[in-house]
Amino acid sequence: MNFDAFSHGQIQSKIWLCEELETHTPIHANIRILGSWYNILAFMLLTRRPEYYYNSIEGIDIDPDAIKTSYSITDAWRFDPPIVTNTVADANTLTYNNIDLVINCSPEHMIGDQWWQQIPWGTLVCIQTSNMIDTNAPWYIKTPHPSMESFREKYLLSRTLFAGTKRIQYADWGYDRYMIIGFK
Secondary structure (H helix, E strand, O other), rough: OOHHHHHHHHHHHHHHHHHHHOOOOOOOEEEEEEEEOOOHHHHHHHHOOOHHEEEEEEEEEEEEHHHHHHHHHHHHOOOOOOOEEEEOOHHHHHOOOOOEEEEOOOHHOOOOOHHHHHHOOEEEEEEEEEEOOOOOOOOOOOOOOOHHHHHHHOOOOEEEEEEEEEEOOOOOOOOEEEEEEEEE
């Protein structure tokens, strides 16, 4: 397990996402989280809201080892509603029938944007990325978004509910985290 999933920047970004997204998420939503890694976001969403708030949360990741770990982290919701599932899949090959909300916190790590093209117009989305452009370890950026403008131009929304930047700052370096919430 890569404990960077619990690092300051990862957790602060997810808390920010929860705080902003909760005001826009419909009750009983079916949610799909792309690039879910260990699906810590599902854990956070479900510990912040009552059980009836979401209908289902599906974590999607291409890494089978990450999915195995995500089942341990989300085990509290495997048998009782809202049901959390974790699936090994390439986000670029999915369809989005009966999905109310699509979350992607790692588009910079995905090759291509077919995942974005597959989401139907009118679907609520929440996308986070960073201004990191380093293609080497540990960042492995495949699709950089060096500015908020380039990020918003790539993922055009028909209606924006939120767009913002969160600075993650350390003693000698930092980066910007971008987030948009709205309807495709």
